[in-house]
Amino acid sequence: MTRQMTSRLDPLLRPSSIALIGASAKAGKIGNAVLTNLLAGDRTVYLVNPNENEILGRKCYSSVKEVTGVVDLAIIVLPASASVSATRECVAKGVRAVIVSASGFSETGKAGLQLERELLDAIRGSETRILGPNAMGVFVPSISLDTLFIPKDRSRRPCPGTVAMISQSGAVAVSFMEKAAASGLGISACVCVGNKSDIDEMDLMQYFEEDSGTNCMAMYLESFSDGRRFIELSKKMSSSMPIVLVKSGGTPAGARAARSHTGAISASSDPVVNGALRQAGVTRAREEEDLVDLCRAFSVMNYLRGGRICIVASAGGFGVMASDLVESNETAPSLSMAVPSEKTSSALRSVVPDFTSVQNPIDLTAGVTDEMYDEVLAILQTDPGIDAILMSLELQPPNVTRQLIEIAGRRSAGPKPIVASVFAGDQATALTEAASAGLPAFPTIRRCVRALNALVERGMHLSR
Amino acid sequence: MTRQMTSRLDPLLRPSSIALIGASAKAGKIGNAVLTNLLAGDRTVYLVNPNENEILGRKCYSSVKEVTGVVDLAIIVLPASASVSATRECVAKGVRAVIVSASGFSETGKAGLQLERELLDAIRGSETRILGPNAMGVFVPSISLDTLFIPKDRSRRPCPGTVAMISQSGAVAVSFMEKAAASGLGISACVCVGNKSDIDEMDLMQYFEEDSGTNCMAMYLESFSDGRRFIELSKKMSSSMPIVLVKSGGTPAGARAARSHTGAISASSDPVVNGALRQAGVTRAREEEDLVDLCRAFSVMNYLRGGRICIVASAGGFGVMASDLVESNETAPSLSMAVPSEKTSSALRSVVPDFTSVQNPIDLTAGVTDEMYDEVLAILQTDPGIDAILMSLELQPPNVTRQLIEIAGRRSAGPKPIVASVFAGDQATALTEAASAGLPAFPTIRRCVRALNALVERGMHLSR
Structure with a gap:
């Protein structure tokens, strides 16, 4: 990414310092996988875990509030309800971006929906923005930023390139990246948005529209946060940048599955969606392999x-x-x-x-x-x-x-x-x-x- | 392959001795590539080339007629017209199967058609059978028989298995085999039939129907030698063995291309073909990747x-x-x-x-x-x-x-x-x-x- 302007999403996508809340020394734990990937980058990483004094020889804080330096981004790898209180602490500390990885929110029913409301209440009136919950994180190869909880040796990452990927599913994002890596397609960034309680696909589209290092937009969505606005934004963006989208959940069974996956509610039938997307100049791909293929073509010749x-x-x-x-x-x-x-x-x-x-x-x-x-x-x-x-x-x-x-x-x-x-x-x-x-x-x-x-x-x- | 009965195609698919007519010591020549692949097997191989006394320390015969031992199979890698006279010599020698690799026959127009007639005249009344012309040859992994003119280091071969492949295109066969090899699908045999002047897809289907080591039939065809008989034979065979077919040349441009590729004449329109194949229990695949996929499934669970x-x-x-x-x-x-x-x-x-x-x-x-x-x-x-x-x-x-x-x-x-x-x-x-x-x-x-x-x-x- 080679963005000139500053954006409210910079703390998420270009952080100088990161706090990992729920850091773990134990292999197999998500808090350990993220830690390993974070440390491979070369920026300040603070570890937060009230039950440890140190991990891998690094000091452990009992709360993010104890960190004295600035924290741009916090990654919370705790269970759902503990993630809510950790988010409150991030707001108190003035952390600008928070990634919540836990599932167990709106995708699971009433109690989870209530928990997701509490999560949003935690950032109300603050400058803090949330990616997730139920989100795998972000990967920006050009600046070695990798907050994913999948170990690199289990899933090859692509090289730096010009395609930005926004995904409502962590697994689809991972599969997209593996297929891109295997065939030499580079990416500018990959962002997994999960339940999209706060930051949604449109925030990110606008971010990458202004990124001179991105020339093609790849997306996997199970729902549109705001269908009408998505179409308007796409119509405007697609004149300068190809937008390639996998939209799933278009059948009754798929829609049901999407609801219990990311709480997504697919409002319109597939043919209606198809027509609107075509008019907006969005290219519809079928699955992540097709998405890699079409992005490869568009990133070379538009x-x-x-x-x-x-x-x-x-x-x-x-x-x-x-x-x-x-x-x-x-x-x-x-x-x-x-x-x-x-x-x-x-x-x-x-x-x-x-x-x-x-x-x-x-x-x-x-x-x-x-x-x-x-x-x-x-x-x-x-x-x-x-x-x-x-x-x-x-x-x-x-x-x-x-x-x-x-x-x-x-x-x-x-x-x-x-x-x-x-x-x-x-x-x-x-x-x-x-x-x-x-x-x-x-x-x-x-x-x-x-x-x-x-x-x-x-x-x-x-x-x- | 684990065939019990004997067949007129045994000399082609289970030869004990092979003559290579047009053997060459020069890397890059087809006669050299075939030689290398043949010698990797462990059977008698006679080299024929009137311009050489020996190749790789092996005696060279000036004609197949000079060979004193029995020759089951001759592989002719000479230009089109020289292939006709070499076939005549094979008949005179009593060779039972001949593979003619040259192109330049019926697929090229009138003169080539005439040449192909002469090729068939050469075997008339004899026990000799021709695979081709314009045929890449055969590969039978269980007995290390490899007559293909593609070097192994340029194209990985699959392991022994239960899928038999019949292909009217050498390249499609090669791509099928590479994709099979890359994903662990084994084959019993692969036969490239080229212009099908003599041995055609039905001869081979009958052969593999009786092969207890084959449980799935894969095919790439640009034309049917006899559409009605193909459907009858498939109907009979498909009750015991899945038949998966890529049939190309179904559009006007595809049909034109097929004619200049293998002289194939696609008689019926694609929907008509589709209906007949469905009734005969033939599964239609879309291309060689799909063919590998469906054969993989059928070879495991029928x-x-x-x-x-x-x-x-x-x-x-x-x-x-x-x-x-x-x-x-x-x-x-x-x-x-x-x-x-x-x-x-x-x-x-x-x-x-x-x-x-x-x-x-x-x-x-x-x-x-x-x-x-x-x-x-x-x-x-x-x-x-x-x-x-x-x-x-x-x-x-x-x-x-x-x-x-x-x-x-x-x-x-x-x-x-x-x-x-x-x-x-x-x-x-x-x-x-x-x-x-x-x-x-x-x-x-x-x-x-x-x-x-x-x-x-x-x-x-x-x-x-």
């Missing part, structure tokens, strides 16, 4: 001007499947098969073997070389009838090398962007290499086609 | 008796998304949310924390332990209102261990099978461990739900 796709493959079968998908109304309503010009076809003819098809899809066959691919991509860049290239990048043929990834990345900087599906013995490594080369790359054709379609639909939205 | 699904998760967000998907008509038309009995709910209440939801979806929260999960799964096994369990298996919570995979595998052997989505820091390893534990496991909830739906629909087909 949008596409048109949907005429030229397919190039060295594997005929993938050319066939890609053609089916590009023409499928279900998967890709906004894509169509480009028709390469005569000039393109004859230029291609001069660089590919005789038995190769130079129609769309272009099938370079297993005899393909790096040089051949480079020339073909250069020729396609000059055809005015092509908006983008779908490349089935296979590293198995004997005469291609890993250089092909770098070649595709370089060619993708031309007027016709390239989205690639990567097939390689070691796919994870190849996908990470593709990400480093600036190439939006995916492990199946279908996922490429979904990404291309989303890019084109965003382009259509922006031109309206 | 079918499910009913579609009432109980969801159990330690991550509330996944419980919500799973509920949406199970209720979705699009993703899972044959699944519904099970309603656990009063008895089940009160039994669950006694083993889970107070704030946990014991309705479907059951949310065990991040405080879950291995023991709690084990008890919960045992209780669900006794509920007559549940047909199967969808488990969101998270390894991130501090008090679960990798033992949980083994526990789930053991509980899945009960009357209510378990399909699991696995979320772990190192997902590839966790998926492989799940496969070893006999648990059908996938990296997303959506893929679990698709697999469950396919198992239920097969059950419905079998009961009709």
Whole structure:
């Protein structure tokens, strides 16, 4: 994150000092997992636990109020009712942001709802803001801020990047981050909002809108805190920044589950939500894998001007499947098969073997070389009838090398962007290499086609 | 493969001796890649190349006719027209099976079609059978038979198992095998049929139907050699063995691409094909990833008796998304949310924390332990209102261990099978461990739900 302005959320997302209330020396305890992750960062961390004098050789305070220095952020890892009194102490101390991780609030019924009201009462009239309750915390890789209660060795974190993630579920956030990390997608921040008693998705959207280090917004929501305002805010934001959203709880069973998960109340039916989101320019993703995919595409190229796709493959079968998908109304309503010009076809003819098809899809066959691919991509860049290239990048043929990834990345900087599906013995490594080369790359054709379609639909939205 | 009967395809799939026609010492040549893969097996391999006296210290024959011993299988890696004359020599030598890898036949137009006719003329009246042309070859892991021209270090092969794969595309077969290998799905064989001039999908289906080591049939086809016979054969076979098929070339662009890839002519429109396949009990997969997924499920449990699904998760967000998907008509038309009995709910209440939801979806929260999960799964096994369990298996919570995979595998052997989505820091390893534990496991909830739906629909087909 590279934010210039100051915000009331800075103490949450850029704290200089943190108090961990409920710190524990015992492995397996949440208060221990958070402690380990916090200490990996390089800022002041105060430990609070009335039953200990010290933990890992560090002084333990019996209350946050005993800390003499400034505390920007307090992380409370206590049971629900104890979290309420700890929050009161944070307010008394002047702590500006509090993360409440405990569950057992509004998501559990009447008594929990009452407890959540008491939590909000605790900050009333103060400058203290609450993330949660029932919230896993925040992760900001560029400043090594990690308040999550999942050990790093159990869940790989992504590198710094330009996608900000807001999630109503800690687990979905973790899965999003693991999938991002595994394929080289970097993030600017990940914030788990839990029950959203105070800080909600809109506060955070506004925060990241002003963050020059964020160029794509990823979200998982089970409910909107204020549907109408969410749509208005999204409409305004989406003109400059792609917003990709997984909205769950759209079926009766899902809505019931959401209520007992985060106390979320899904007010509107799924088709109504869909229509409103589309008008606001929000791209709807299906689950966290899809969310990673679409953010990967948007973080590289923002949008596409048109949907005429030229397919190039060295594997005929993938050319066939890609053609089916590009023409499928279900998967890709906004894509169509480009028709390469005569000039393109004859230029291609001069660089590919005789038995190769130079129609769309272009099938370079297993005899393909790096040089051949480079020339073909250069020729396609000059055809005015092509908006983008779908490349089935296979590293198995004997005469291609890993250089092909770098070649595709370089060619993708031309007027016709390239989205690639990567097939390689070691796919994870190849996908990470593709990400480093600036190439939006995916492990199946279908996922490429979904990404291309989303890019084109965003382009259509922006031109309206 | 553990086939008892003898078949005319044994020389192709269980050869004792192989001649490689077009063997090459030069790295990067197809004739070299195949040579390396062949020599890793432990059977007689004769090298044929009129321009060499020896390759890698092995004698080179100038023609297959010069070989004095019996040759069961010849693999011809020569250009198209030279492949025709080499096939004639194989017939003269009495070779029983020939794999022709070259492209440049019927898929390229008139001249190629003529060449393919000459290829067929070469075997007319003989006992020789042709796989191809334009075929990548065969892989049978249980007997270390690997005739593919893709080096092993570029493309990981799966372990021995019970799924037989027939593919009209070499690349799709390779991608299928890589995805199978990466997640621990074993195969009995993989056969790439290419242009299917002689040996076609039905010959191979009949072969594998009689193979007691095969319990699931995977296929990628761009065309049916004889649609009516395919449907009849499938109807007969599918009562004992699940058949999972990716059929591409269903759109006009896909059909055009298929014609120039394998000369395939897609005769019927996609909806017509869909209806016929459904009636024949064939499960249609979308692409090779989906094919791996469905085969994984079928190879473990063949079918499910009913579609009432109980969801159990330690991550509330996944419980919500799973509920949406199970209720979705699009993703899972044959699944519904099970309603656990009063008895089940009160039994669950006694083993889970107070704030946990014991309705479907059951949310065990991040405080879950291995023991709690084990008890919960045992209780669900006794509920007559549940047909199967969808488990969101998270390894991130501090008090679960990798033992949980083994526990789930053991509980899945009960009357209510378990399909699991696995979320772990190192997902590839966790998926492989799940496969070893006999648990059908996938990296997303959506893929679990698709697999469950396919198992239920097969059950419905079998009961009709």
